[in-house]
Amino acid sequence: MVAADRHTLHVVSEEDSSKRRQIMDGARKVFMDLGFDGASMGEIARAAAVSKGTLYVYFADKCALFEAIVEEESLQHGQVVFNFDPARDVETTLKEFGRAYVHLICRPGGGSAIRTVMAIAERMPEVGRRYYERVLDKSIGRLADYLSAHVAPGDLTIDDCRLAAAQFMEVCKATLFLPFVFQAEPAPSEERIANVVDSATRMFLATYRAK
Amino acid sequence: MVAADRHTLHVVSEEDSSKRRQIMDGARKVFMDLGFDGASMGEIARAAAVSKGTLYVYFADKCALFEAIVEEESLQHGQVVFNFDPARDVETTLKEFGRAYVHLICRPGGGSAIRTVMAIAERMPEVGRRYYERVLDKSIGRLADYLSAHVAPGDLTIDDCRLAAAQFMEVCKATLFLPFVFQAEPAPSEERIANVVDSATRMFLATYRAK
Amino acid sequence: MVAADRHTLHVVSEEDSSKRRQIMDGARKVFMDLGFDGASMGEIARAAAVSKGTLYVYFADKCALFEAIVEEESLQHGQVVFNFDPARDVETTLKEFGRAYVHLICRPGGGSAIRTVMAIAERMPEVGRRYYERVLDKSIGRLADYLSAHVAPGDLTIDDCRLAAAQFMEVCKATLFLPFVFQAEPAPSEERIANVVDSATRMFLATYRAK
Amino acid sequence: MVAADRHTLHVVSEEDSSKRRQIMDGARKVFMDLGFDGASMGEIARAAAVSKGTLYVYFADKCALFEAIVEEESLQHGQVVFNFDPARDVETTLKEFGRAYVHLICRPGGGSAIRTVMAIAERMPEVGRRYYERVLDKSIGRLADYLSAHVAPGDLTIDDCRLAAAQFMEVCKATLFLPFVFQAEPAPSEERIANVVDSATRMFLATYRAK
DNA sequence: CATGAATGAGGCTTCATTCAT
DNA sequence: GATGAATGAAGCCTCATTCAT
Incomplete structure (x- = not known):
């Protein structure tokens, strides 16, 4: 079952596709360092090592990404x-x-x-x-x-x-x-x-x- | 002309020329409401009822203005x-x-x-x-x-x-x-x-x- | 493999494979409603109920798809x-x-x-x-x-x-x-x-x- | 009177400050050539020989600029x-x-x-x-x-x-x-x-x- | 000094397109 | 073939800052 899940990579729907994790991790760092306004999506993309476009595949906008970070953090x-x-x-x-x-x-x-x-x-x-x-x-x-x-x-x-x-x-x-x-x-x-x-x-x- | 300039410079150097006060008051409100990044110089100018250019007569940049506000506040x-x-x-x-x-x-x-x-x-x-x-x-x-x-x-x-x-x-x-x-x-x-x-x-x- | 490819290519080349029809129908609606520039490939894919990638299986690019629609329409x-x-x-x-x-x-x-x-x-x-x-x-x-x-x-x-x-x-x-x-x-x-x-x-x- | 007006350059408020005219003229050309969606604010700025930022000094957004053009045109x-x-x-x-x-x-x-x-x-x-x-x-x-x-x-x-x-x-x-x-x-x-x-x-x- | 027009860098977001599966 | 994740270019817009008046 676990193995199956690992292979069933319609990943975006999984809560923790690796890209999503990468983004969350990069975003957490940038948001926590610079604050909501100080953080730029470009910087977050760089920190997460994904393209800017990819951020929007996983999160509707900057606000949603921030909320997800705070949610997880909390x-x-x-x-x-x-x-x-x-x-x-x-x-x-x-x-x-x-x-x-x-x-x-x-x-x-x-x-x-x-x-x-x-x-x-x-x-x-x-x-x-x-x-x-x-x-x-x-x-x-x-x-x-x-x-x-x-x-x-x-x-x-x-x-x-x-x-x-x-x-x-x-x-x-x-x-x-x-x-x-x-x-x-x-x-x-x-x-x-x-x-x-x-x-x-x-x-x-x-x-x-x-x- | 030169004399006039000296005179006016003198005014600016006073810590509380009325324009400077206006700016400080407007800026305090905006900075405190929106945070450093959330506040824009345009909004501050509006709140202070001066032109954007005037802000830069009294303060080198946004950062200096913010520091002055926090200084006064403190x-x-x-x-x-x-x-x-x-x-x-x-x-x-x-x-x-x-x-x-x-x-x-x-x-x-x-x-x-x-x-x-x-x-x-x-x-x-x-x-x-x-x-x-x-x-x-x-x-x-x-x-x-x-x-x-x-x-x-x-x-x-x-x-x-x-x-x-x-x-x-x-x-x-x-x-x-x-x-x-x-x-x-x-x-x-x-x-x-x-x-x-x-x-x-x-x-x-x-x-x-x-x- | 080559044989297989020939077979599948054959399918695509049929003017009316059902996927192609789906795409044409979805695209017509979106193009006609929003115009060429206003229509996005994503919206078209959604309207056609196919993936974005599939659009490019049947049409070289947005322009070609549009031309096909206008052709059919005309x-x-x-x-x-x-x-x-x-x-x-x-x-x-x-x-x-x-x-x-x-x-x-x-x-x-x-x-x-x-x-x-x-x-x-x-x-x-x-x-x-x-x-x-x-x-x-x-x-x-x-x-x-x-x-x-x-x-x-x-x-x-x-x-x-x-x-x-x-x-x-x-x-x-x-x-x-x-x-x-x-x-x-x-x-x-x-x-x-x-x-x-x-x-x-x-x-x-x-x-x-x-x- | 006319002379006075020429010199009283608090121009933005005048309906036809030269910059505003420049923008309208550049925008008309680009909008009419490429349509609303096809025209980009960057291209319009180039056609008008002003900076992109200046467009927004005179018009709230692309839509408002377009409406102004159509209004004038009509x-x-x-x-x-x-x-x-x-x-x-x-x-x-x-x-x-x-x-x-x-x-x-x-x-x-x-x-x-x-x-x-x-x-x-x-x-x-x-x-x-x-x-x-x-x-x-x-x-x-x-x-x-x-x-x-x-x-x-x-x-x-x-x-x-x-x-x-x-x-x-x-x-x-x-x-x-x-x-x-x-x-x-x-x-x-x-x-x-x-x-x-x-x-x-x-x-x-x-x-x-x-x- | 005071103004506000002008700028251009940079931010957020969208989108056509590609590619590994 | 079909998918959809991923991309990066490009679009709209904001903003700190400068400068001529």
């Missing part, structure tokens, strides 16, 4: 799996999640996607909204669920778990994310991240650990 | 005066500052500036860096100074005041800023802001209030 | 059989022919062909010439022959039968054809056509009926 | 003044008018305009309609008025003067216009035109001269 970022096993203790879980989260967003790829989508959100609100929901909001929801699971048994005392989750995620970014996206500082070191996340975790527990 | 935002009178009690000061800060960034103007500058930061790192330093970092510094003043007398127990300041500012944005810039939610209501800032303040005090 | 229009039985009386024959002729050219199909061919005549004079000769000139010739047949017995007094034939055909179009092709008026009603053709016939007979 | 063709002085005798007037009319439409310029506008009429009905009304219908109307003036005194017996006028104009084209637009024959000679128009006049008078 699905990928949204699928980053954090270990929210309710059995794990809160401190360990938060620290591990915090580091992973900061890594994700303070990395050229992550930062660029956030920047690029945020930049276009005013002109393409739907694109912004979907990215937010699939990536950021989804993570908040998962963390909130984890926290909920620890409220019941009395480990934590939280009124609004979604707010608490968002708060933790925000504190983790303190002094790290903004300087990074504004290019005022390079991506933070492992050590700085650890320190900030540890501090964030202390702050969270000082606030929400059941007394 | 000075203005950086000059927003928060009441950090060390004599005021911490809780009141934090709550008031928190609300003012969230208002500032969750407002069409504020959001647009952050978006616009962040969007261009990869291609114009200097512009991003200066904006960050003059606006965001500066606020962190001021709040840090205020907190420092309350560490000495023993009101607060803080190891790293800059980190603490940044943390407070981040928590204040929880559930408010990101959905707003990504256009997933409209600007938050007064009441929501108050609730979130109150919660942020409790969190901060639970963590840093001297015991 | 043969078809040229083959419209009018009843020029010399035994019929002149008035009846003229009226019947006039109506049929006006119908033919003041009909979406007829109008489009004339429009389309006329439009391209400057750039493809041969195409224009052939269409004229096969359709319009041919009808003139047939009518002229009929008229000739009635000159001999003395029914009509005509010096130049071709001119007389052309004149009749032109008068039949008066107030009908031009407004129609220029889209200034919709296709004329049966009644209007009858009136105009009757008047044309009276005019013709007033001029050429033997006294 | 006004010019519509303003061709025929001598319809009611005092002149019918035969002379018709012959003179007929020749002028045939000359007009069987001349590269005239033929091209008719071809070009007719060709686009299906896709731009408004353009077709206006051209028809301003040029062809207007001439019919003028001739009809002249004929009317000769019905009253009893020179002519005409029921429907517009129909009669259109009929005369059509007969004048017999054997001349269609072969010409379809490029089946070159523009007719003076002599052929005279013969055909004379015949048309005889036909008209045989039909409508009061007995």
Whole structure:
């Protein structure tokens, strides 16, 4: 079956014909580096090593290509799996999640996607909204669920778990994310991240650990 | 004739000849609405009610005009005066500052500036860096100074005041800023802001209030 | 292999392999609706329900396809059989022919062909010439022959039968054809056509009926 | 005043700034030669000896430029003044008018305009309609008025003067216009035109001269 | 200084045509 | 033969920038 599929190359209809992949990969790079307006279809074609015409075989126009990129990006970022096993203790879980989260967003790829989508959100609100929901909001929801699971048994005392989750995620970014996206500082070191996340975790527990 | 030229040159060199102001005002609006690439010099000229040629009398090119706008924007935002009178009690000061800060960034103007500058930061790192330093970092510094003043007398127990300041500012944005810039939610209501800032303040005090 | 090729070539060389027919039918519609330049090979392929590549199996290029269409169109229009039985009386024959002729050219199909061919005549004079000769000139010739047949017995007094034939055909179009092709008026009603053709016939007979 | 105007070169606003004239002249030639689709803005720019960008300073897009050309063309063709002085005798007037009319439409310029506008009429009905009304219908109307003036005194017996006028104009084209637009024959000679128009006049008078 | 006409490079997109399957 | 993916030339249009007035 798989073999058959490999050979049945009416490829455009397949979601991942190699050309389509090439284009997506080239386009992602160019869009994330230069933003929607800064990216040109010519540059994308070059980055994808296809002709300009081929772009239009797979995508209706620049906008559709961009949306496809953001969609994929959001699905990928949204699928980053954090270990929210309710059995794990809160401190360990938060620290591990915090580091992973900061890594994700303070990395050229992550930062660029956030920047690029945020930049276009005013002109393409739907694109912004979907990215937010699939990536950021989804993570908040998962963390909130984890926290909920620890409220019941009395480990934590939280009124609004979604707010608490968002708060933790925000504190983790303190002094790290903004300087990074504004290019005022390079991506933070492992050590700085650890320190900030540890501090964030202390702050969270000082606030929400059941007394 | 020469004399006349000298005279008129003199006018242009004044930082705020009325034409220059007109241009800055028109350009700010257009740049903030459409981003650097999305804004066209033609649109800016129209918004400023001057001719396109005039733009180039006052600014070398589009880039220089943009930089001037961001510069001014950053000075203005950086000059927003928060009441950090060390004599005021911490809780009141934090709550008031928190609300003012969230208002500032969750407002069409504020959001647009952050978006616009962040969007261009990869291609114009200097512009991003200066904006960050003059606006965001500066606020962190001021709040840090205020907190420092309350560490000495023993009101607060803080190891790293800059980190603490940044943390407070981040928590204040929880559930408010990101959905707003990504256009997933409209600007938050007064009441929501108050609730979130109150919660942020409790969190901060639970963590840093001297015991 | 060679034998196979010969076989398949044989198929293509048949004037009416079903694919060829499909293409001709689709292409006619698209060319007539949009004109030579307005029609795209992609649209034609879609209208013909074949792939773009197949078009080039049967026709060397867009131009050749267009010429084939006009050729066929001209043969078809040229083959419209009018009843020029010399035994019929002149008035009846003229009226019947006039109506049929006006119908033919003041009909979406007829109008489009004339429009389309006329439009391209400057750039493809041969195409224009052939269409004229096969359709319009041919009808003139047939009518002229009929008229000739009635000159001999003395029914009509005509010096130049071709001119007389052309004149009749032109008068039949008066107030009908031009407004129609220029889209200034919709296709004329049966009644209007009858009136105009009757008047044309009276005019013709007033001029050429033997006294 | 005229001198002043020559110097007051805020030219774009003037209907006939020299650049605008240049463009119209270049565009007319290219559009009339190649048709709407066949003409490219690049070719028009070259023909007008201006840059492509300049075209868009004066005209919103290709369509607007085309419409302007057809508009001007129709006004010019519509303003061709025929001598319809009611005092002149019918035969002379018709012959003179007929020749002028045939000359007009069987001349590269005239033929091209008719071809070009007719060709686009299906896709731009408004353009077709206006051209028809301003040029062809207007001439019919003028001739009809002249004929009317000769019905009253009893020179002519005409029921429907517009129909009669259109009929005369059509007969004048017999054997001349269609072969010409379809490029089946070159523009007719003076002599052929005279013969055909004379015949048309005889036909008209045989039909409508009061007995 | 202020203007706005003019430019030409470059962006997005379409399309006739080719070619490997 | 039939396909449709792929191409690159070319088309329309925008825009930052220049320059004569």
